[in-house]
Each structure stands twice: as C-alpha cells, then as structure tokens.
Amino acid sequence: MAEPDDQKLDLPIREYLDRAFDERRRLGMLTGTGTDRDFLRAVAAQGWFSLAIPESYGGLGLPLADLAPVFAALGEYLVPGPIVENCVLPSLLVERASAEGRSALLATVEDGAPVGLVAPHTGSTWADQLGSVRCTDGKLDGEMSLVRFGEQAELLVVVANDERTVCLVDPRTDGVIVVADGKGDPGSSTATVRFRGASILGGPAAEGRSAVALAAEIRGWMRMLVGCYLAGVARWSFDQTLTYVQQRQQFGRPIGSFQAVQHIVADMYASTRSLENMCAAAAEDLRDASPQAVDLRAACLKAYAAESARRVCENAIQMHGGIGYTFELSLHWYYEHALALRSWFGDERDLEREIGFAVLAGGAARNTTTQEVAG
C-alpha cells in the first residue's frame, strides 16, 4: 500500500510515544483535564518545544512548517494537551517579547509549563460571544471565553485591542481571574479568563501594525498545525477501519467485500490521502514563505481538515457498527477531539467566507508546476 512521504522529524517522536505514552496515561488525560503536567515536563525534556525556537535561544531553529509531520504523528496517537500552544507561541514570540516575557517563555520551553492563548479564536459567527480584551498602559481589562487550558496555563499570551496589541501575562498576577468553562472536549479543558487591571509582563511584544501581523502569524500556524493534527486523526481512524472491515465477517464474508462498505472506505482513503498531501504541500511551500502567504494557505488547510477529518471519523464509527459506538473503543475519543479542534480558529463554514473575502481582496496566488517540482 502506498504510504505518505516518509518524514524524519516525527520518527523520534513516534518512538518516544510508543515507549512513554501508554493507554493508562492517555486515558488519564482524556478523562481528566486533557493534559498532565508530568507528561509536559517529560516531553519538554525531549526537546519538543524547542524545535522551532531560534538557535540563538538554544533551540533547533527549525521553521514551524517542519513541524507538520510531528503534528500529524501527535494526531495519530491522539496526544492531548497544549502542545500546539507550547510549540508555536514561544517560537513566534521569543525574539519580540520584553526581557521578562522572554525569560518566562524560555522557562516554558525548558519545563513544559502550559502556555494559554487568549485571542479571538473562533470564526466570525461566534466572535461576539467570546469576549474581548483591552490593554491600556500595560494593564489588561476584559475577558475571553474558551481559552484552552486557561486554568492550567502558567503563562498567557494575550491578543488585545482588536489585534493591535500582543502581550504576555502571568496568570498568577493580581487582577487575573480564571473560571472553568466545563469540559466538552476530552483533549482539552477550557476556561474564561477575566482581566481586571492586570499588569502585563514587561512591555507588549508587538503593537499596531506589527501586532496585527503577529496575530495573523499566530492564527496561521495554529491553523496549519492543527490541520496536520487532524490529518493524523483521519489517518488513524482510516487505518483502524481498513483493518476492521477485513476482519469482521457478516453473511459469511468480510464486510469489506461489500461494495457499499468499499465505497465508503475508498472515500475515507481519498479524504485522508488528499488531506495528507495538502499538509505536505503547505509544509513545503511555507518553509520560507512570508507571514502573509501563511494566512490564506493555512486557512484553506484548516477548512479542509475540519471537514474531512470529521467525515472520516464519522465514517469510521459507521463502518464499525455497534462496537464503534462503545466507550471502550477509542474511535469516539478521536471524533470528539476532532470536533473540538474543528472549531478552534474556524471551521470550514466560517473559513469559506473568510477565504472568499480574502480571494476577492486579491489574496490568491497560483503556484506553477515547476515550483512544485523544484520544491
């Protein structure tokens, strides 16, 4: 069977997960807060969070695009937790943050302290219900709901003033109140974060136009890497299904010999492969792309991932019949987490609109096949 491109960066991560991420540990997280401080400490020690940190700050200095296969692997293993925040935010902010901010960021890289992202992170449909944060003279006011790992976070990155300020805050500071939102996703827990005159760490990391650009970069990389994670979710759900339809017998033969089943499995395969190919293409192109180029590509990738990973999970459950609906089988964990990630930074319906407006504003540049061959 044809396999997606073999990638190298994800291999040590897969090996580590095979060794250290057992079912007991995973279930503990999925039925708990969606993360585990010891696990984060352990993977920090493995260097996960320093992959994209500039070499001058002790990281490997990889472009964030190179993390695509890593996140696909995390999706396959359904590793929950604030991994994407902890990989992306310190890498994007470390050079721009104030001295206090920088040392707080580097500390999270060292020991895996969860980083929370307080930013508008839904599509436009729900934007008004999410809240907003203002930053004036280094003090924060306002609130934001559905902050992933808001309660666990030991450092918050805040996108305030309609994206015209990006800053850092220590959640233990006076004037920061965190209230759990309830837990609707096995892979994360969310909270509403309120600010009542809370002081930011040092000065803002970015203001004005550069903050708008930084917020777009944050959004773009979250979309891109969550899209890759969803590709991993789809891959795992598809692989499980392919195995199952060859084993399960009904009417005296494997259910995989029925055409109705074959066509659904073929569609799952087409969705999974095309999503993986899209991730690989984006990773290739965005290695040294301008931040502006990231925005539209990542939005397209996230939109397709949101739609196709969800469909693959649903078909996986359907192809398993009753057992697919049990709590015991892991299919539902993948599905539930995929549904939560689907909406984070936009599902396909909100993104279609956003992408359409971007295209009308002249945002779509066409690749040529030679660029693709050269890449």
Next chain:
Amino acid sequence: MIELETFRGEARKWFADQNLPVVPLDIDGRFEVLRAWQRTLFESGWLGISWSTEVGGRGLSPVHQLVFNEELVRARAPQPIGLIGLEVVGRSIEHYGSDWQRRELLPRLLSGEDIWCQGFSEPEAGSDLASLRTSARDAGEDFVVSGQKVWTSWAKQAQWCALLVRTDRDAPKHKGISYLLVDMSSPGITVRPLVQMTGDEEFCEVFFDEVSVPKRNLVGEINAGWAVANHTLGSERGSYTVRRRAELEVAFDDAVAQVQSWSGGGRERVPDRVAAALGKAQIALQVLEGQTRKTIDRLVAAAGPTAEDSLDKLLLNGVEQAVFESVVDLLGPFRTAPNLAPFGLEAERWIHDHYFSRAVSIYGGTSQIQRNIIAQRILGLPRG
C-alpha cells in the same frame, strides 16, 4: 534539456505575441478554428513536447509538457482540437506502437492533419468495458471488424480511431481483447452524432459493418490489448487531472475577476453567501493542488499507469464539481435570464461549464468505478 523556467519564459513570450483565435460556439466552426490552431501550435514546436524526436516530438520531459499547458491555459488560449490523440491514445501508440505506426501515424496526429477518437465504450459495455463485443475476425491479410461503439467523442470529425475489439471469444474476457488503429474512411463505418446535455454534438455512435483493417494496425500483440487500454485510461485519469487542474484554476480566477469588477473591489456589496461560495471553490482547488504534486512526481518518475491514477481522478471529479457548483449556484434565479449577469458573472459560460462538470464523474470511468479500483487495487479489499 532546456531548463524549465527558460522553457516557460519562451512559451509565455510566444503566447504574448500571438493573435489568439476566437472560437465560435457552433461545433463545426469551433472544430475548424481549433484545428488550424493545432497546426499553428505544431509548426511552432509546441506539440508532442514530451514525445520522442523520431515521431516529431521534442524529446523533453513530461513536466515541460505540463509547463506548456499551464502557460497555454493562463494565456486564455484554447486547447488544440486533437486532445484525444495528443493526450490519450497518442501516448499509448508512442509507448506500445510498432515502428511503422509511430513513424506513419504520430507526426500527422501531432500536426492535426489526423484527428483521433477513442472507440472503447459500447452500448452493452460501459463500466464493464472488458465485456465489449465489437469483434475482429482474422481474414488473412486483414482483420474484419463488426459491431458498435458509443459515446465516441469527435468520431464524426476523426480520421482515425483507437478501437478495442474482441479477437478471442473463448478466452477469459480480459484476455481476448485487441487494440486496433482504424482508418475512419474505411468502407463499412457509419457515424451518427449524439447531442449532449450542453447542446453540443460532440460524441457519436459508430457502427462497424465488416470493416477491413490491415494487420499492421494492431497495437502490441493479439489478445493483449487490455494492457494497452489500461495505459490509455491511465492518461485519462492521472495526467488528465494535472492538466485539468490548470484549467479549473484559470476558470475560477475568471469568476473571481468578474465578481471583483462588479463589486469594485470592496467588501460592502458582497453578500456572505457569495464569499462563502468562492471560498469553497478556492479550498477545493487547493486540495487538488496538493494532490497533483504526487501525480507530477509519478510523471517525472515515468511510473506508468497505476491505481493511484484513480485516486487522482476521483478527487478531480469532486473538486471540479465543487468549483462549478459553487459558481453556478450564485446565479440563483438569474440562470433563467443569463444576460443579466448577477454579481458580474458571465452566466452563459458558467452554466455551460457547470453542465460539463457533470460529465467528469462519468467519462474516463465513473466515480463508482474509481472507488472500486481504490478499494480493491490500492487497499486490497476482496471482490464482492
């Protein structure tokens, strides 16, 4: 071999210097203009780019061919008329044909002097192509062909036909098929055009009544035509998908440009539904772009036809239909009064293209057949 970007630059410059032909809507007028255009392209060295020089090609790589196609499409130039010959059957003749066939037939195929059609489907053999019944009897010097083909595109205009025939009734169905090249002016051939959904008379019924075909027109071995047929179908699925991608991107860019000139570039006049439809098409095209990189890798590696071509074609079918469905959906009630151009959209074109997009999941093997191939040949699921 000439470097790709240099080659692209030459093609781009050449198109910029051309007076592009104006293509009439009626099928006969269209045929004549596009045939003359093929001649122009041929004389300027733009056809058979990846074919060997001995048959009149340029001996460059398949990627050069793709680059040229991309420049052609982006220049808004029409495709030459003989695409079935150039892109589908010609490639199989180049690969499997005898010296005589390659030397005598391919140069005229390239220049457009000979137009080719593909006589595969029959009234009783569509998806189940291998059950075809049109037969060729051995009559010493010649084969004698009798039977009927259907949905044969451009048969009325064609000089030659790549014909699948049964040459052994007793063998298992895939093992009794041969691949013949038939001169369409041979006595005993009757062609009857059929009108398509778009209103075009593009495909035809073709009747063969005791038609003599010289034995040198057999491609490959007798009863070994199925492999050649699969090579032809592979081109109709894999490399077709890459070519079609460029056309879809340009069509979509045109739709966007039309809406932009209506809206004056601003956001205010644009309803959310319009933006969402365009966004949906853009996402679909981006999916196809990621997918075709793998196809291009296979073309570069000269991998030959594989079941992966079916994956490409299945995805193309979905993407092409999503793109035109999104655009034509914006015509809404105005589709009945296309001259009014809602949101600046040139309705007649989009209605035509949308109708044509309904055929993509039928020709070259239906989407259901591609799914069967993926399930059984890529994924190894048992036959039902």
